[in-house]
Amino acid sequence: MDFMVFQYPMISIQACLDGILLGILFALIAYGMALQWGVMNIINIAQGDLVILGGYIAYFMYLYGIHPAWGVIVSPFIMYFVGVGLYKLVINKVVDRDLFISILATFGISILFMQLMNFAFGADVVLANSGYGTTFLFDSNVVLPNSKIFSAFVSIVFAICLVIYMKKSKLGRAIRATAQNARAAKILGVDTEKVYAATFGINAALCGVAGALISITFTIHPYMGLPYTIRSFMIVIVAGLGNLPGVALSGMGLGVFEEFADYILGTEFRIGSVFLLLVLILVYRRFKLSKKREYLK
Amino acid sequence: MKIKNIIITFVSALTLLLSTSIVSFAKVVGDKIVLGAAVSLTGKYSSNGVHTQNGYNMAVERINSMGGIKVGGKTYKFEIIYYDDESNPKRAAQLAERLISQDKVEFMLGPYSSGLTKAMAPVTEKYGVPMVEANGASRSLFTKGYKYLFAVLAPANLYLDVAIRTAVELNGGKGVRIAQAFEQDAFSQDVRLGILDAAKDTGSEIIIDDKLPKELNDMAATLVKVKQMKPDVLVVSGHTKGALTAIRQIAEMKVDVPMLAMTHCDAAKLSKQHGKNSQYALCASQWHKTLTYKDKWFKDGMTYDADFTKMFGYAPPYQAAESSAALLVFKDAFERANSFDQKKVRDALAATDMQTFYGNIKFAPGGQNVSKPMVLFQVICDSSGKCENKVVAPLKWASAKLIHPVPKWSER
Numbered sequence: 022m023d024f025m026v027f028q029y030p031m032i033s034i035q036a037c038l039d040g041i042l043l044g045i046l047f048a049l050i051a052y053g054m055a056l057q058w059g060v061m062n063i064i065n066i067a068q069g070d071l072v073i074l075g076g077y078i079a080y081f082m083y084l085y086g087i088h089p090a091w092g093v094i095v096s097p098f099i100m101y102f103v104g105v106g107l108y109k110l111v112i113n114k115v116v117d118r119d120l121f122i123s124i125l126a127t128f129g130i131s132i133l134f135m136q137l138m139n140f141a142f143g144a145d146v147v148l149a150n151s152g153y154g155t156t157f158l159f160d161s162n163v164v165l166p167n168s169k170i171f172s173a174f175v176s177i178v179f180a181i182c183l184v185i186y187m188k189k190s191k192l193g194r195a196i197r198a199t200a201q202n203a204r205a206a207k208i209l210g211v212d213t214e215k216v217y218a219a220t221f222g223i224n225a226a227l228c229g230v231a232g233a234l235i236s237i238t239f240t241i242h243p244y245m246g247l248p249y250t251i252r253s254f255m256i257v258i259v260a261g262l263g264n265l266p267g268v269a270l271s272g273m274g275l276g277v278f279e280e281f282a283d284y285i286l287g288t289e290f291r292i293g294s295v296f297l298l299l300v301l302i303l304v305y306r307r308f309k310l311s312k313k314r315e316y317l318k
Numbered sequence: 319m320k321i322k323n324i325i326i327t328f329v330s331a332l333t334l335l336l337s338t339s340i341v342s343f344a345k346v347v348g349d350k351i352v353l354g355a356a357v358s359l360t361g362k363y364s365s366n367g368v369h370t371q372n373g374y375n376m377a378v379e380r381i382n383s384m385g386g387i388k389v390g391g392k393t394y395k396f397e398i399i400y401y402d403d404e405s406n407p408k409r410a411a412q413l414a415e416r417l418i419s420q421d422k423v424e425f426m427l428g429p430y431s432s433g434l435t436k437a438m439a440p441v442t443e444k445y446g447v448p449m450v451e452a453n454g455a456s457r458s459l460f461t462k463g464y465k466y467l468f469a470v471l472a473p474a475n476l477y478l479d480v481a482i483r484t485a486v487e488l489n490g491g492k493g494v495r496i497a498q499a500f501e502q503d504a505f506s507q508d509v510r511l512g513i514l515d516a517a518k519d520t521g522s523e524i525i526i527d528d529k530l531p532k533e534l535n536d537m538a539a540t541l542v543k544v545k546q547m548k549p550d551v552l553v554v555s556g557h558t559k560g561a562l563t564a565i566r567q568i569a570e571m572k573v574d575v576p577m578l579a580m581t582h583c584d585a586a587k588l589s590k591q592h593g594k595n596s597q598y599a600l601c602a603s604q605w606h607k608t609l610t611y612k613d614k615w616f617k618d619g620m621t622y623d624a625d626f627t628k629m630f631g632y633a634p635p636y637q638a639a640e641s642s643a644a645l646l647v648f649k650d651a652f653e654r655a656n657s658f659d660q661k662k663v664r665d666a667l668a669a670t671d672m673q674t675f676y677g678n679i680k681f682a683p684g685g686q687n688v689s690k691p692m693v694l695f696q697v698i699c700d701s702s703g704k705c706e707n708k709v710v711a712p713l714k715w716a717s718a719k720l721i722h723p724v725p726k727w728s729e730r
Contacts, residue, residue: 146559166570289529
């Protein structure tokens with residue numbers, strides 16, 4: 022236990038800002054998960070691995086001398102097709118089955134992706150340097166790498182674009198209709214198969230954006246996907262499906278929580294604290310549900 | 319149709335049976351000494367696993383082409399059976415079992431990493447199979463009383479010991495304030511124990527003592543503390559990702575610290591990935607090509623570097639060099655034992671006292687190599703931005719002067 026974070030107010034500010042910037046990035050991944058969970062009722066365990074794959078796309082651009090920030094445009098484009106392909110190959114076979122089967126299927130995809138990435142890109146930890154420099158605040162007591170600010174900014178832009186797209190476009194409306202009631206949407210002429218494919222593609226594209234941003238701000242490695250899956254799962258659980266502001270808020274909340282856990286409990290408990298929080302929230306939810314049931318009785 | 323299927327099944331079963339029985343090697347087949355090795359060709363250690371395998375292969379090729387091994391007036395050649403342990407300790411232990419009981423190998427080479435070596439050592443010990451390993455440095459390997467385990471490398475607790483002692487020396491013999499962040503794995507925790515010992519010896523104080531998680535990719539919290547507390551030395555050990563993450567975030571957050579010491583910079587190819595940002599970092603290394611050790615097979619470090627690069631297309635990290643040294647040790651032990659009796663070879667290994675291009679090798683009773691010190695190199699860049707690793711400590715081999723304290727970011 023270390024309470025330094027409370028003794029120095031500047032560290033608290035640093036932790037909050039770091040957490041919020043990080044949380045926005047998590048929220049973007051969680052948004053994709055919420056979308057396809059809501060529409061297709063699939064919990065995608067391979068979410069984090071799609072993120073890492075997106076990161077590798079940006080990294081390879083960086084290797085060939087292109088600025089990795091362009092990965093934010095290229096990576097979702099490629100990842101969209103990866104997502105659609107994945108849907109056509111595997112996901113469409115499990116989409117109407119129960120949740121357990123889809124979890125198994127995506128878990129398998131996750132393992133396959135990890136091994137393939139390891140095979141194709143090697144087990145080295147890699148990163149792409151953006152060379153964006155640093156912002157100093159409060160008499161340089163608080164430092165924010167510009168790459169983190171950049172990734173938060175890009176995440177917000179993509180999230181806003183997606184919200185508008187969902188509201189205004191024909192496909193967006195079809196996706197929302199399918200999410201509300203797939204059968205009714207089908208009867209009214211929505212090609213749900215196409216909607217599912219597009220949803221999975223959009224989710225993968227969001228992962229692609231997030232991955233490119235992670236390769237700029239952190240490091241990527243074939244086996245690093247799972248923590249991102251857990252975090253987005255957690256955010257969606259807290260926020261609920263189809264609750265967009267909720268996803269953004271709980272994303273930032275999780276980011277700040279993680280940073281503080283890092284300072285207070287130590288870095289080794291960072292991911293552990295996320296798991297703990299997840300368990301607590303699930304227990305709390307159950308508790309609330311059981312209360313409701315009693316009430317009904 | 320049905321009969322055809324049955325025939326196909328029968329024939330393939332027969333071939334399978336035949337192929338497995340042919341592959342049952344004995345320890346010495348004709349003029350070949352067969353060694354067994356499980357290395358990580360896939361999984362998270364696969365890059366260093368491949369370095370290990372390349373190091374072994376290079377030495378096998380060299381020893382065989384230079385006359386092989388002379389035992390009992392007859393010349394033998396080395397051959398290695400490899401298996402992929404998938405970077406998984408359980409698998410490594412299974413493979414050790416398989417190599418010994420099915421493939422009948424009687425001598426083993428080590429895998430990559432302390433964790434996997436730890437998994438295999440009890441098996442080789444049980445069967446009394448001598449194992450020379452080159453990539454497991456964890457101190458706990460050498461405190462279990464293993465009789466058949468020999469490591470050509472210096473144990474993990476000595477990795478960054480030199481750095482602390484150098485810092486104290488530069489501080490006029492007075493203790494320094496140390497900040498440290500270590501991953502929670504066997505190896506890094508041993509490095510940490512070494513630092514604790516060194517701190518105690520020198521009267522230094524540890525003011526930050528962070529543990530890093532396995533899935534580390536953000537150590538901003540530690541660095542913020544470092545910024546506030548201003549230690550004299552920052553020590554980071556968390557394999558490749560620790561080294562890469564530390565350099566990235568130190569540069570981004572402009573953390574000024576007079577000395578930064580790390581492990582695994584070689585494998586992280588720091589200067590290649592980070593360019594000038596990695597400048598002045600101190601790295602612990604088992605070996606560096608400019609060291610002046612010599613032997614008759616590889617001549618010296620520079621020649622090894624050149625030959626390895628020619629053979630595999632990349633410069634050898636120390637993981638490859640130490641792996642090559644393991645075979646030199648085996649050759650030497652076989653010739654001195656003048657026998658293939660496992661006990662005799664084991665005793666000969668225990669009595670090893672030789673110099674290789676990689677360093678002097680002499681085993682302590684625990685099996686660790688005690689006669690080869692660690693070296694520290696510093697990443698030094700010239701004005702054109704080209705960076706190089708230069709040995710700065712111990713002074714005997716220094717090819718450049720240590721730059722200390724590290725210039726502040728505002729002055730770079």
